[in-house]
Amino acid sequence: MSGTWQRFRGWTHDLGRWSRERSDRLWRALEAAMFDRGDAAAREAAAQEAAAEAPVVWLLGRAQAGKSSIASALTGVPIAIGEGFRPVTRTAAVYDFPADAPRIRFLDTRGLGEAGYDPEEDIAWCRARSHLVLAVLRAQDQAPAPLPDLLARIRREQPDTPLVIAQTALHDGYGPDDRHVVPYPFTGTEADDDNPALPLALRRMLARQRSLFVDLPGEAPRFVPIDFTRSEDGLLPSDYGFDALATALIAVADARLAARLAEVRAGAEGSLDRLILWHAGAAAAADAVPVAGLAAVAAVQARMLQALAVRFGVTWTRERLLAFAGTVGTVMLLRQGVLMGLREVVKLVPPVAPWVIPAASLAAFALTYALGRAACVYLRDLAAGRPASEDAIRAAFQMALQEGWTRSGGAARDRS
Structure with a gap:
């Protein structure tokens, strides 16, 4: 019995040491990605793999x-x-x-309506690659040529193309005393024409635009009036109609694109959470790429941390990253290190890979989500000019790690 116990103690000691080494590798890879740009070949491989399967939203408009x-x-x-x-x-x-591991791609066709613009090459390239068309026109644009003809042509050649038409800049139809009607009242249908809560001029603008697309082949497009402005413009909420737009896009999209867009809805309570969720999903996708996993995940996490720093008006330095890593603590990453390390051992073994890759990808999702939430606490303290609260950072990391495991179930269904 004593010999068995000694062997067990030796095995757990080796596993603990190996896990700590693995956690150190994770932090070193993240540091390299943030300041040295890390393994360029691994990043490129992950980006190409992700871009090849990422759904594409085709943006059309002036x-x-x-x-x-x-x-x-x-x-x-x-x-x-x-x-x-x-x-x-x-x-x-x-x-x-x-950019390092795309979850979604936005395709923009410029030049619509410009003199001498021949859209043939653009249309052929974009049509073959897009999963959904999101046409965008300002509410006051009552002659949006050539958009109606272009959409009719796309639908004639591909009648099943999902189509949403966003009618933007609603405030163009407001009077001096008008403000956004809250809660959001629009249906994108004729019902809006008789809604007395809406400015009459705006109702007429939107109705006129809908009439320009009534003869489109295939299923009728979904119209979504929105008004996305800057907070300093004084029109609140500044993302007026966002939820309606996300709902419409999800409703017409195929299952894969709908799942990606649902990630947006999951973080609709705040743009910081949306940003973190997007990168967590990208990390999970990057982690499934053979060989490139660790460096690719680190590249995604680095981009997330840099984007968060911009939001808080703070700049990352090596010293700050080291302090943040020390606060979070490598002990909290041991479980992640074990799981992600096992992934590297068996990822290339076909009989085992189908089970291990999803499990490791969920770990990448949860870890990235937890890093993002903890970083928000750290960066908020820095931006306020006060010492970082280590207890608050650790608490945020632990809570977000558990939440990340729960949320990662959606990422797993997305990839299945």
Whole structure:
């Protein structure tokens, strides 16, 4: 009996030491990704793998229609069309979010309505790759050519293309004393035309626009009036109609895109949570890529921490990352280290991989989510100019780790 006990103690000691080493590797990989850019080959492999399977939302509309505001609202990250968008044709560009392991891609076709613009190349490229068309037009735009003809053509060639039309900048139809009607009253149908709570001028604008698309082939598009503004504009809520837009997109999307968009809804109570959830999902996807897992997950986590720092007006340094890591503590990461380490051992063994990869991916989701929530506490203290509360950071990490395991069930269904 004593010999068995000694062997057990020796085994647990070795496992504990190995787990601590594994946790140290996780932090070193994260540090490298934030300050040294880490393993470029691994990041590229993960990004290509994720981009190949990420669903695509095709944004169609004139410049200044509000496409970038919608992409920003959905991702929780400030985005400007042209910034972060990678050209794929002469006037079309794609934005991967997150860039290191995309969960979703936004495809923007620019030039609509511009003199001399021939959309043939863009249409052919985008149509073959998109999973949903999100047309965007300002409420006051009563002659949005060539959008109606373009949508009719897409539907004639692909009648089952899911289509949502966002009618933006509702305040263009407001009088001097008008404000957003709360709670959100729009249905996107003729019922809005007789709603006395809505400004008459706005009702007429929206009805006129709907009439331009009544002859589209296939299922009738869903119209969603929205008004996404800056907080300093004084129109509250600044994401007016966000929930209605997310609901419409989820309703018409295929199962995979709907699952990704549902992640947005899950974090609808705050853009910080949306940002963290997006990156947690991206980390789970990146972790399933053979060999690239650790570096790819670290790259996603690094991008998340950097994005959070921007929100709080704080800059990460190596010293601050080290202090944060020390506060969270490697002991809390031992379970994650064991699970993610086992993944690397058996990931390439086909009979075992189907069970281990999902389990390890859930660990990546939960860990990334917990890191994000704990980082919010740490960065908030830094932004306020006060010493970081180690107890509050640890409590946030532990609570978020448990919540992350619960939420990761949705990520598992997404990948199945």
